[in-house]
Amino acid sequence: EMSWSKEPLNIPIERYITHLLEEVPFPEPRILLQLSPTNQHDRVIVTRRDDQPLVRSGASFRQLLLNLGPDNCLLVLALAITEQKVLIHSLRPDTLTAVSEAVSSLLFPFKWQCPYIPLCPLGLAEVLHAPLPYLIGVDSRFFDLFEPPPDVTCVDLDTNNITICESQRHISLKLLPKRQARALRQTLDLLYGNIRPASPVHHSSEAKYNGEPTTSLDRDFQKRKKEQALELKIQEAFLRFMAVTLQGYRNYLIPITKAPTVGTTDPHALFHMDAFLRSRDKTHQRFYSLMMRTQMFTRFIEERSFVYEPDQGLTFFDECIERVAVGDEQLLGMDTSNASERTAFVLPPDPPDPEARYTYSRFELDPAVMSGCSGRARGAALGALPPAALHSAESLTDAEPMARRTKHEIAAAQRLARKASLSAEAWAKCLLGACYSLYFLSLPCRMMLNRGREHSTLRAAFELLERATKLKVPCDEVCYRVMMQLCGNHSLPVLAVQLLFLMKRAGLQPNALTYGYYNRCVLEATWPQDMP
Numbered sequence: 001e002m003s004w005s006k007e008p009l010n011i012p013i014e015r016y017i018t019h020l021l022e023e024v025p026f027p028e029p030r031i032l033l034q035l036s037p038t039n040q041h042d043r044v045i046v047t048r049r050d051d052q053p054l055v056r057s058g059a060s061f062r063q064l065l066l067n068l069g070p071d072n073c074l075l076v077l078a079l080a081i082t083e084q085k086v087l088i089h090s091l092r093p094d095t096l097t098a099v100s101e102a103v104s105s106l107l108f109p110f111k112w113q114c115p116y117i118p119l120c121p122l123g124l125a126e127v128l129h130a131p132l133p134y135l136i137g138v139d140s141r142f143f144d145l146f147e148p149p150p151d152v153t154c155v156d157l158d159t160n161n162i163t164i165c166e167s168q169r170h171i172s173l174k175l176l177p178k179r180q181a182r183a184l185r186q187t188l189d190l191l192y193g194n195i196r197p198a199s200p201v202h203h204s205s206e207a208k209y210n211g212e213p214t215t216s217l218d219r220d221f222q223k224r225k226k227e228q229a230l231e232l233k234i235q236e237a238f239l240r241f242m243a244v245t246l247q248g249y250r251n252y253l254i255p256i257t258k259a260p261t262v263g264t265t266d267p268h269a270l271f272h273m274d275a276f277l278r279s280r281d282k283t284h285q286r287f288y289s290l291m292m293r294t295q296m297f298t299r300f301i302e303e304r305s306f307v308y309e310p311d312q313g314l315t316f317f318d319e320c321i322e323r324v325a326v327g328d329e330q331l332l333g334m335d336t337s338n339a340s341e342r343t344a345f346v347l348p349p350d351p352p353d354p355e356a357r358y359t360y361s362r363f364e365l366d367p368a369v370m371s372g373c374s375g376r377a378r379g380a381a382l383g384a385l386p387p388a389a390l391h392s393a394e395s396l397t398d399a400e401p402m403a404r405r406t407k408h409e410i411a412a413a414q415r416l417a418r419k420a421s422l423s424a425e426a427w428a429k430c431l432l433g434a435c436y437s438l439y440f441l442s443l444p445c446r447m448m449l450n451r452g453r454e455h456s457t458l459r460a461a462f463e464l465l466e467r468a469t470k471l472k473v474p475c476d477e478v479c480y481r482v483m484m485q486l487c488g489n490h491s492l493p494v495l496a497v498q499l500l501f502l503m504k505r506a507g508l509q510p511n512a513l514t515y516g517y518y519n520r521c522v523l524e525a526t527w528p529q530d531m532p
Contacts, residue, residue: 007359008359009359010351010354010356010358011349011350011351012352012366013358013365014365014369014370014373015349015352015369015373016348016349017373018349018370018373019348019373055105055313057101058097059101059104060099060101060102060231061105061106061231061234061235061238062195063098064098064103065188065191065195065234066192067090067158068099068157069160069192070188072160073188074173074185075171075173076155076162077176077238077241078171078173079153079168080104080112080135081110082171082175082287082290082294083133083296085134085149085151085165085168086134086136086152086153086155087128087136087138087148087154087155088103088135088137088138089140090156090158091139091140091141093119093139095157096137096139096157097119097137100135100137101118104116105235106235106238107242107296108238108317109246109300109313109317110242110296110297111296111300113294113295114133114134114135115130115132115135115136116134116135117134117137119137120137122138122139122141122142122145122146125142128152129149140156140158150165150166150167151165151167152165153165153171175286175287177281177287178283178284179244180241180244183240183244184237184240184241188234191233191237194230195230232332236331239320240320240331243323243324243331244324247324248279249276250318250321253270253301253304253305254270254271254272255500255515255518255519257500257522259493260522260527264523265302267301270301270302271301271305273292276288276292304515304516305515305519306516306520306523307512307513307516315406315511316408318511318512319408352369352372405478406513408511409476409511413476420474429473429474432473433473436468436476437478439461439464440461440479440482440483441482443457443461443483443486444482447486454490455492458490461483462483462498462502465479465480465483465499465502469505475506477503477508477510480502480508480510483495483499484496484500484514484518485517485521487521487525488517488520488521488522488524493521493527494527494528496522496525499518
């Protein structure tokens with residue numbers, strides 16, 4: 001808006017950008033940036049997003065539900081989860097991209113593997129004739145210029161209408177598992193009533209919250225918080241559907257226990273496809289059969305078997321399945337660890353030159369002004385540091401531990417400790433298990449001190465775990481994961497296999513992170529020549 005006004009500014013836009021990036025305090029629960037010293041309404045509100053385990057994107061589940069309604073949301077889910085050709089169109093590009101992102105996100109833990117273009121230019125319309133599934137969004141004016149392919153389903157966000165092509169007539173709401181679909185529809189019906197535009201009769205113009213007067217700033221924060229809570233509830237409804245649908249899949253994963261050969265990483269060698277299909281309800285066999293033929297499902301099995309990045313979300317999905325199994329009501333929630341009503345008010349920055357004036361014909365930054373403002377801000381910030389602190393900051397290096405507990409593992413350890421504290425004997429075993437965890441967390445450092453004796457050190461650590469299992473000392477999963485990582489680094493795949501069986505004897509089922517480390521270890525390590 002500053003560049004559009006074409007009025008001379010005494011503070012350049014470049015100075016505001018460097019001010020925001022280099023000088024505004026972060027993190028704060030919420031920040032109010034005052035852009036003008038005279039106009040109090042010329043401001044920008046910045047809030048810190050909650051720490052959620054799912055991948056961030058531009059998805060808006062509120063827009064998805066608001067524009068399609070509960071029934072059409074279920075139909076789009078059925079089309080996407082069976083990998084059909086889906087064309088989403090609207091005259092509103094912001095809504096189109098937000099809904100397209102939501103459709104690709106509601107498939108979690110699956111990831112759309114086919115062509116995906118949330119907003120396709122009309123000049124590239126020939127991609128719609130691709131002979132494979134896709135998820136593409138286009139402007140509705142596409143239909144004034146071109147005829148859509150006969151084998152694609154069109155989703156109109158402006159009229160809430162879905163036109164299913166002849167080749168996809170077998171995809172309907174009846175295809176989805178009844179129990180999960182009924183629960184999802186009930187939740188979406190309830191939330192749909194909350195996000196529909198309020199009637200003018202029921203709209204209150206009084207600026208009150210809990211009976212107390214509020215400012216416009218408070219109302220802005222309250223509105224944003226309410227929208228964020230609704231967004232999480234809608235996303236959680238789809239997440240619960242997927243968790244119930246894939247419940248028990250971990251029992252059909254096949255770990256690698258032999259020297260790898262051709263076909264070891266084939267999906268059928270990593271997962272009991274037929275056994276998993278037989279374990280599902282007979283009335284839902286068609287749905288599961290179509291879902292398991294998709295590239296998404298194949299990729300899911302591959303990622304689940306070899307995952308080694310803790311932020312991929314598969315560990316969190318396994319936690320969701322466990323919560324659903326015990327009847328936990330909440331899978332996603334707003335992070336209250338950083339909840340605070342404090343707002344940091346940030347005044348406009350000082351102008352680089354009080355006498356200069358800056359005008360913009362369009363939004364285009366001047367590199368010279370940007371560089372000058374950046375150097376000014378950085379120099380002021382570094383100049384405020386004492387010499388000792390400056391030297392300490394320059395000498396810091398990134399250090400990442402070889403293994404760390406996930407949030408779920410930390411919470412599980414805390415629950416176990418609270419339960420064990422009720423009994424003297426159980427509390428003693430819990431403390432002993434914590435000592436074991438500390439030993440294995442420091443095991444990588446011990447390996448560095450015992451260079452040349454790595455194999456004997458790892459075998460001694462394995463014997464220690466065996467002893468703990470016989471004594472029924474509760475050891476954290478991180479103990480086994482550290483050992484598996486070290487076995488992979490030092491080419492001891494046989495010991496890693498023994499660790500997996502020892503872990504199962506101890507009553508622990510490896511989560512996605514540990515299972516991925518194990519499979520990568522036995523796949524990439526050098527096996528002894530005399531092993532089959």
